[in-house]
Amino acid sequence: MYRIIAVANQKGGVGKTTTAINLASSLAHFNRRVLLIDMDPQGNLGRGFGIDIALLTKTTHEVLLNDITIDRAIRRTIIKGLDILPANLKLASIDVEVAKIDLQPFFLLKNALNTMSKQYDYMIIDCPPSLGLLNINALIAADSVLIPVQCEYFAMEAVAQILSSISQVQAAFNPNLEIEGFLLTMYDSRTRLGTEISTQIRGLFKEKTFLSQIPRNISVAECAAKGMPVTLYRPSSAGSLAYLSLAKEIMDHEER
Numbered sequence: 001m002y003r004i005i006a007v008a009n010q011k012g013g014v015g016k017t018t019t020a021i022n023l024a025s026s027l028a029h030f031n032r033r034v035l036l037i038d039m040d041p042q043g044n045l046g047r048g049f050g051i052d053i054a055l056l057t058k059t060t061h062e063v064l065l066n067d068i069t070i071d072r073a074i075r076r077t078i079i080k081g082l083d084i085l086p087a088n089l090k091l092a093s094i095d096v097e098v099a100k101i102d103l104q105p106f107f108l109l110k111n112a113l114n115t116m117s118k119q120y121d122y123m124i125i126d127c128p129p130s131l132g133l134l135n136i137n138a139l140i141a142a143d144s145v146l147i148p149v150q151c152e153y154f155a156m157e158a159v160a161q162i163l164s165s166i167s168q169v170q171a172a173f174n175p176n177l178e179i180e181g182f183l184l185t186m187y188d189s190r191t192r193l194g195t196e197i198s199t200q201i202r203g204l205f206k207e208k209t210f211l212s213q214i215p216r217n218i219s220v221a222e223c224a225a226k227g228m229p230v231t232l233y234r235p236s237s238a239g240s241l242a243y244l245s246l247a248k249e250i251m252d253h254e255e256r
Protein backbone atom coordinates (compact mmCIF):
# COMPACT_ATOMS: atom_id res chain seq x y z
CA MET A 1 0.00 0.00 0.00
CA TYR A 2 1.39 3.35 -0.92
CA ARG A 3 0.12 6.88 -1.31
CA ILE A 4 1.02 9.12 -4.23
CA ILE A 5 0.94 12.82 -3.38
CA ALA A 6 1.36 15.51 -6.05
CA VAL A 7 2.71 18.83 -4.79
CA ALA A 8 1.05 21.29 -7.14
CA ASN A 9 0.27 24.96 -7.64
CA GLN A 10 0.76 26.56 -11.06
CA LYS A 11 1.98 29.74 -9.38
CA GLY A 12 5.78 29.91 -9.46
CA GLY A 13 8.01 30.06 -6.41
CA VAL A 14 5.45 29.17 -3.75
CA GLY A 15 7.54 26.42 -2.15
CA LYS A 16 6.52 23.29 -4.13
CA THR A 17 10.02 21.87 -4.57
CA THR A 18 11.11 22.88 -1.08
CA THR A 19 8.04 21.13 0.32
CA ALA A 20 8.51 18.00 -1.80
CA ILE A 21 12.14 17.62 -0.66
CA ASN A 22 11.61 18.35 3.01
CA LEU A 23 8.34 16.48 3.39
CA ALA A 24 9.98 13.45 1.76
CA SER A 25 13.03 13.61 4.03
CA SER A 26 10.74 14.04 7.06
CA LEU A 27 8.70 10.97 6.11
CA ALA A 28 11.97 9.05 5.67
CA HIS A 29 12.99 10.28 9.13
CA PHE A 30 9.95 8.41 10.45
CA ASN A 31 11.12 5.25 8.63
CA ARG A 32 8.78 5.53 5.68
CA ARG A 33 10.13 4.46 2.28
CA VAL A 34 9.74 7.39 -0.07
CA LEU A 35 10.22 8.05 -3.77
CA LEU A 36 10.50 11.63 -5.01
CA ILE A 37 9.53 12.20 -8.65
CA ASP A 38 10.55 15.34 -10.53
CA MET A 39 8.01 16.41 -13.18
CA ASP A 40 9.57 19.87 -13.57
CA PRO A 41 12.09 20.55 -16.39
CA GLN A 42 13.82 23.01 -14.06
CA GLY A 43 15.18 19.93 -12.28
CA ASN A 44 15.41 21.62 -8.89
CA LEU A 45 14.43 18.47 -7.03
CA GLY A 46 17.64 16.67 -8.03
CA ARG A 47 19.68 19.81 -7.47
CA GLY A 48 18.32 19.93 -3.94
CA PHE A 49 20.16 16.65 -3.33
CA GLY A 50 23.36 17.88 -4.92
CA ILE A 51 22.85 15.82 -8.09
CA ASP A 52 24.46 17.26 -11.21
CA ILE A 53 21.36 16.88 -13.35
CA ALA A 54 22.43 18.57 -16.60
CA LEU A 55 23.99 15.53 -18.28
CA LEU A 56 21.88 12.77 -16.77
CA THR A 57 20.59 10.27 -19.33
CA LYS A 58 18.21 8.33 -17.05
CA THR A 59 15.57 10.86 -16.07
CA THR A 60 11.81 11.39 -15.94
CA HIS A 61 11.98 12.23 -19.65
CA GLU A 62 13.23 8.78 -20.74
CA VAL A 63 10.87 7.06 -18.31
CA LEU A 64 7.76 8.89 -19.56
CA LEU A 65 8.66 8.13 -23.16
CA ASN A 66 9.14 4.47 -22.25
CA ASP A 67 12.79 4.47 -23.41
CA ILE A 68 13.92 2.95 -20.11
CA THR A 69 12.13 1.36 -17.17
CA ILE A 70 11.50 3.48 -14.10
CA ASP A 71 13.51 0.97 -12.02
CA ARG A 72 16.63 1.84 -14.00
CA ALA A 73 16.21 5.58 -13.57
CA ILE A 74 15.56 5.68 -9.82
CA ARG A 75 18.58 6.73 -7.75
CA ARG A 76 19.32 6.66 -4.05
CA THR A 77 19.81 9.90 -2.13
CA ILE A 78 21.96 10.76 0.90
CA ILE A 79 18.88 10.08 3.06
CA LYS A 80 18.24 6.46 4.00
CA GLY A 81 14.93 5.21 2.61
CA LEU A 82 14.58 8.13 0.21
CA ASP A 83 15.00 7.61 -3.55
CA ILE A 84 14.58 10.02 -6.43
CA LEU A 85 13.63 10.06 -10.09
CA PRO A 86 15.39 13.23 -11.29
CA ALA A 87 14.52 15.43 -14.26
CA ASN A 88 16.34 18.00 -16.33
CA LEU A 89 15.68 20.42 -19.16
CA LYS A 90 15.02 17.62 -21.67
CA LEU A 91 11.63 17.24 -20.04
CA ALA A 92 10.59 20.60 -21.48
CA SER A 93 10.15 19.10 -24.94
CA ILE A 94 7.93 16.21 -23.87
CA ASP A 95 4.77 17.70 -25.44
CA VAL A 96 6.30 17.66 -28.91
CA GLU A 97 7.82 14.22 -28.53
CA VAL A 98 4.59 12.68 -27.30
CA ALA A 99 2.79 14.11 -30.31
CA LYS A 100 5.21 12.19 -32.57
CA ILE A 101 4.58 8.78 -31.05
CA ASP A 102 1.59 6.67 -30.29
CA LEU A 103 1.28 7.06 -26.51
CA GLN A 104 -1.66 8.22 -24.43
CA PRO A 105 -0.26 11.65 -23.54
CA PHE A 106 -1.91 12.04 -20.14
CA PHE A 107 -1.16 8.57 -18.76
CA LEU A 108 2.61 8.46 -19.24
CA LEU A 109 3.45 8.74 -15.54
CA LYS A 110 0.66 6.46 -14.33
CA ASN A 111 1.72 3.76 -16.79
CA ALA A 112 5.38 4.08 -15.79
CA LEU A 113 4.53 3.75 -12.09
CA ASN A 114 2.51 0.62 -12.82
CA THR A 115 5.70 -1.10 -14.02
CA MET A 116 7.75 -0.24 -10.94
CA SER A 117 9.01 -3.20 -8.92
CA LYS A 118 10.35 -1.45 -5.80
CA GLN A 119 7.98 -0.82 -2.89
CA TYR A 120 7.46 2.57 -1.27
CA ASP A 121 5.13 3.95 1.39
CA TYR A 122 4.92 7.35 -0.26
CA MET A 123 5.62 8.83 -3.65
CA ILE A 124 5.86 12.60 -3.77
CA ILE A 125 5.61 14.30 -7.16
CA ASP A 126 7.08 17.77 -7.63
CA CYS A 127 5.00 19.59 -10.28
CA PRO A 128 6.06 22.44 -12.56
CA PRO A 129 4.56 25.95 -12.29
CA SER A 130 2.16 25.45 -15.22
CA LEU A 131 -1.06 23.64 -16.00
CA GLY A 132 0.12 21.64 -19.00
CA LEU A 133 0.79 18.02 -19.90
CA LEU A 134 3.26 17.35 -17.07
CA ASN A 135 0.89 18.65 -14.42
CA ILE A 136 -2.04 16.64 -15.78
CA ASN A 137 0.13 13.50 -15.81
CA ALA A 138 0.93 14.10 -12.14
CA LEU A 139 -2.72 14.67 -11.16
CA ILE A 140 -3.82 11.52 -12.99
CA ALA A 141 -1.13 9.37 -11.35
CA ALA A 142 -1.73 10.80 -7.86
CA ASP A 143 -4.04 9.77 -5.04
CA SER A 144 -4.05 13.28 -3.63
CA VAL A 145 -2.78 16.83 -4.13
CA LEU A 146 -0.89 18.89 -1.58
CA ILE A 147 -1.24 22.59 -2.40
CA PRO A 148 1.43 24.93 -1.03
CA VAL A 149 0.07 28.45 -0.60
CA GLN A 150 2.51 31.27 -0.16
CA CYS A 151 1.16 33.97 2.11
CA GLU A 152 1.27 36.86 -0.36
CA TYR A 153 -0.80 38.80 -2.90
CA PHE A 154 -2.72 36.77 -5.54
CA ALA A 155 -2.40 33.60 -3.48
CA MET A 156 -6.18 33.07 -3.62
CA GLU A 157 -6.34 33.46 -7.42
CA ALA A 158 -3.75 30.71 -7.78
CA VAL A 159 -5.70 28.47 -5.41
CA ALA A 160 -8.88 28.96 -7.48
CA GLN A 161 -7.00 27.96 -10.64
CA ILE A 162 -5.46 24.81 -9.23
CA LEU A 163 -8.83 23.76 -7.76
CA SER A 164 -10.38 24.16 -11.18
CA SER A 165 -7.68 21.95 -12.76
CA ILE A 166 -8.22 19.37 -10.06
CA SER A 167 -11.98 19.33 -10.77
CA GLN A 168 -11.34 18.88 -14.48
CA VAL A 169 -8.98 15.96 -13.90
CA GLN A 170 -11.43 14.40 -11.42
CA ALA A 171 -14.27 14.69 -13.93
CA ALA A 172 -12.40 13.32 -16.92
CA PHE A 173 -9.71 10.92 -15.67
CA ASN A 174 -9.24 10.41 -11.94
CA PRO A 175 -12.49 10.55 -9.90
CA ASN A 176 -10.66 9.37 -6.76
CA LEU A 177 -8.21 12.28 -6.67
CA GLU A 178 -8.36 13.87 -3.21
CA ILE A 179 -7.08 17.08 -1.70
CA GLU A 180 -4.38 16.06 0.75
CA GLY A 181 -4.37 19.58 2.16
CA PHE A 182 -3.43 23.23 1.84
CA LEU A 183 -0.05 24.12 3.28
CA LEU A 184 0.84 27.69 4.23
CA THR A 185 4.44 28.32 3.20
CA MET A 186 6.97 31.09 3.91
CA TYR A 187 4.63 32.18 6.67
CA ASP A 188 5.58 35.27 8.66
CA SER A 189 3.28 36.02 11.57
CA ARG A 190 4.75 39.53 11.85
CA THR A 191 3.24 40.63 8.55
CA ARG A 192 -0.44 41.54 8.28
CA LEU A 193 -0.66 39.83 4.88
CA GLY A 194 0.69 36.58 6.36
CA THR A 195 -2.00 36.39 9.02
CA GLU A 196 -4.68 37.59 6.58
CA ILE A 197 -4.02 34.86 4.00
CA SER A 198 -3.68 32.25 6.72
CA THR A 199 -7.08 33.25 8.19
CA GLN A 200 -8.68 33.31 4.74
CA ILE A 201 -7.39 29.84 3.78
CA ARG A 202 -8.34 28.33 7.14
CA GLY A 203 -11.79 29.93 6.92
CA LEU A 204 -12.40 28.56 3.42
CA PHE A 205 -10.83 25.12 3.62
CA LYS A 206 -11.05 24.44 7.37
CA GLU A 207 -9.80 20.96 8.25
CA LYS A 208 -8.29 20.62 4.77
CA THR A 209 -5.66 23.19 5.83
CA PHE A 210 -2.70 21.60 7.59
CA LEU A 211 -2.23 22.75 11.18
CA SER A 212 1.50 22.85 10.46
CA GLN A 213 2.58 26.01 8.66
CA ILE A 214 6.05 26.48 7.23
CA PRO A 215 7.73 29.65 8.49
CA ARG A 216 9.99 31.78 6.35
CA ASN A 217 13.27 30.36 7.57
CA ILE A 218 16.86 30.96 6.58
CA SER A 219 17.89 27.30 7.00
CA VAL A 220 15.13 26.20 4.58
CA ALA A 221 16.38 28.74 2.04
CA GLU A 222 20.02 27.69 2.47
CA CYS A 223 19.69 23.91 2.46
CA ALA A 224 18.98 23.56 -1.28
CA ALA A 225 22.31 25.20 -2.13
CA LYS A 226 23.99 22.77 0.28
CA GLY A 227 22.43 19.86 -1.62
CA MET A 228 20.54 18.42 1.32
CA PRO A 229 17.13 18.61 3.01
CA VAL A 230 16.78 20.96 5.97
CA THR A 231 16.11 17.97 8.24
CA LEU A 232 19.74 16.98 7.63
CA TYR A 233 21.29 20.45 7.25
CA ARG A 234 19.73 22.07 10.36
CA PRO A 235 17.62 19.40 12.10
CA SER A 236 16.52 21.65 14.96
CA SER A 237 15.69 24.76 12.89
CA ALA A 238 12.13 26.08 12.86
CA GLY A 239 11.85 25.05 9.20
CA SER A 240 12.94 21.47 9.87
CA LEU A 241 10.55 21.12 12.83
CA ALA A 242 7.67 22.46 10.72
CA TYR A 243 8.27 19.88 7.97
CA LEU A 244 8.57 17.05 10.52
CA SER A 245 5.24 18.16 11.98
CA LEU A 246 3.69 18.21 8.49
CA ALA A 247 4.93 14.64 7.93
CA LYS A 248 3.24 13.56 11.18
CA GLU A 249 -0.06 15.09 10.05
CA ILE A 250 0.17 13.21 6.75
CA MET A 251 1.03 9.94 8.52
CA ASP A 252 -2.05 10.47 10.71
CA HIS A 253 -4.08 9.99 7.51
CA GLU A 254 -2.57 6.51 7.04
CA GLU A 255 -5.43 4.89 8.95
CA ARG A 256 -8.05 6.35 6.61
Ligand SMILES: Nc1ncnc2c1ncn2[C@@H]1O[C@H](COP(=O)(O)OP(=O)(O)OP(=O)(O)O)[C@@H](O)[C@H]1O
Residues within 6 Å of the ligand: 011, 012, 013, 014, 015, 016, 017, 018, 019, 040, 042, 044, 127, 128, 129, 185, 186, 187, 214, 215, 216, 217, 218, 220, 221, 222, 224, 239
Ligand atom coordinates in the same frame (compact mmCIF):
# COMPACT_ATOMS: atom_id res chain seq x y z
N1 LIG B 1 10.11 28.32 4.22
C1 LIG B 1 10.97 29.00 3.45
N2 LIG B 1 11.77 29.93 4.01
C2 LIG B 1 12.64 30.63 3.23
N3 LIG B 1 12.78 30.46 1.91
C3 LIG B 1 12.01 29.55 1.31
C4 LIG B 1 11.06 28.77 2.04
N4 LIG B 1 10.42 27.94 1.17
C5 LIG B 1 10.95 28.19 -0.05
N5 LIG B 1 11.90 29.15 0.02
C6 LIG B 1 12.68 29.70 -1.10
O1 LIG B 1 11.78 30.26 -2.03
C7 LIG B 1 12.20 29.99 -3.36
C8 LIG B 1 11.10 29.25 -4.11
O2 LIG B 1 10.89 27.98 -3.50
P1 LIG B 1 10.65 26.67 -4.37
O3 LIG B 1 11.69 26.52 -5.42
O4 LIG B 1 10.44 25.56 -3.43
O5 LIG B 1 9.26 27.06 -5.05
P2 LIG B 1 8.54 26.30 -6.26
O6 LIG B 1 7.09 26.50 -6.06
O7 LIG B 1 9.03 24.92 -6.38
O8 LIG B 1 9.06 27.15 -7.50
P3 LIG B 1 8.79 26.79 -9.06
O9 LIG B 1 7.37 27.19 -9.29
O10 LIG B 1 9.77 27.63 -9.81
O11 LIG B 1 9.01 25.33 -9.22
C9 LIG B 1 13.48 29.20 -3.24
O12 LIG B 1 14.57 30.06 -3.36
C10 LIG B 1 13.42 28.61 -1.84
O13 LIG B 1 14.70 28.40 -1.28
Ligand SMILES: [Mg+2]
Residues within 6 Å of the ligand: 016, 017, 018, 040, 044, 126, 127
Ligand atom coordinates in the same frame (compact mmCIF):
# COMPACT_ATOMS: atom_id res chain seq x y z
MG1 LIG C 1 9.78 23.90 -8.06
